[in-house]
Amino acid sequence: MSWQLAALLLLGGSTLLLFMGVPVALTFVAINIIGAVLYLGGDAGLAQIVRNSVLSLMNFSLTPIPLFILMGEILFHTGLAIKVIDGIERLIRQVPGRLAVVAVVAGTVFSAISGSTIATTAMLGSLMLPVMLARGYHPTMATGPIMAIGAVDMLIPPSALTVLLGSLSGISISKLLIGGVVPGLILSVAFVAYIVLRVRLTPALAPPTLIEKRSGWQSWRLLVLYVLPLVFIFAVVIGAMSGGFATPTESAALGAIATMGLAAVYGALSLDALMKSLRGTVAITGIILFIILGATTFSQILSFSGATDGLVAAILGQGLTPLMVVAMMMLILIFLGIFVDQVSMMLITLPVFMPLVTRLGIDPVWFGVLFLICMQLGLLLPPHGLLLMTMRGVAPPEVTTAHIFQAVVPYVIMSLLLLGLLLLLPAIATWLPNLLI
């Protein structure tokens, strides 16, 4: 069988099943079964898939995933998030679109603790959206910043999907996690600048709100008591990882314990809150890792069938420069992001993309951060973007789906601009990891 037919069967077959609504994990299992019969020697191959599936999850590089998610879930379920928002709100006073700016700044702080984009978006959506709408904010100005900063959570460590990308691609997880910091902060600053400018031009989008007068310690109390300790936890997680004291898994465990400890000190860690956090974490982890379990042999079968080599050779044979190849890969990822989830994006593309990265001598950390930005875009792209749906889930009925789709447009454009900037200036992604690790 030619490599073209193998690629059509494996990549085309998995796409077909995905679009028929078969759960992602079982889509890959079904294709793997066919692939094992055709390319891995039938019965022996079918038994090998089982062994691979078991081994795929007994992988220490994947253990930060639940721990990073747990940090965000604790922040969400213990009510610490409300205190953080209050603390930040007291500091940001005379700014156009004040509450939207507070959402972005609070979202950036949450991102530094939470490894789950859903937790961050749901947190901000349930806590800040009702307040903004009640104070007359236009639905697009109220929802857009929350979804946008929720997506940035994937870039700012800790991030569960970054760990998965590192584990599946073989790129250093520590470097990837730290490589996302600068691009993530650039986006946060750009979002704030956009909100301020937009509201200055059209003040009706975000009417000014009355601010309670506080002075001295009162205005700083919540910041010192609630925000700074969280920033400290972030510093410990990143410091332990980059300083070589702990692996990403160990840093993640320390972060999760510190978050639980902090919640306990505030008297917010009830048994109910702890169990809700654990349940939420197990659910998200189970969803992600079940796909890994099902899909683990897919890249191996693609390679055995000759499809990987064939595709790589065909792309290299075009005589494109490495930058053009990277740009093409990003376009494919953005296109995929419109239709499929982030884990599937990685599983479908990495078996072909990583050999290209190696053969062309492309910096893997740079490529990894570009990949992350494309996945971040996928979270925001209508009609399928996960965070659009998360927002739909927490927004009241007066916020229409059209509002939500319209709201993300400026933030998608800013993310695309950052992607372009990063393509031209790789140092934005590689400078910090090279400095620290």
Place this chain on the structure above:
Amino acid sequence: MQRISAVFGRVFDGMMLAACLLLLFMTLLIGADVATRNLGVGGIAWSNEVSENILYLITLLSAPWLLRQGQHIRVDILLRVIPPRIGWLFEWVSDLIGLACSLYFVWYGWKVAVASYQAGAVTIKTLVTPEWWLLAVLPVAFLLVAIEFVFRMQRLSKAERSPRTDAVSAS
């Protein structure tokens, strides 16, 4: 059928609870390992290995519960635009493929675990354990997933002729 389904629902709840407690244990175990190692009192050598095993167990313990909740992610963009009745038929195809894949894991998982048991294979890392201990969990978990697929199809047969509103993406 509904009563049997409810009994399995409680089993899935129990498995989910076990997964939550294992996650808490894993978090504290890794934390204790880092703390004791950096305090110069040794560290817990088996911490990494047990954590890896827990990750595997968490995934399998939560799988049937997630299926019952409709949380295993899938792409529903096409299901939403085609006529509802055809979407409902696609749901049948999807469930049948899911059932077949689960039964594949039950059968081959069982064969691999039995072969490992008969060969007396052991996993030698920090701990030395019989390999079949962990291999055997896979067919058991997928048997429960397969059973839930049967319940899903039973619910689908009685439901409105349109696609489900299951989860569509993750993390």
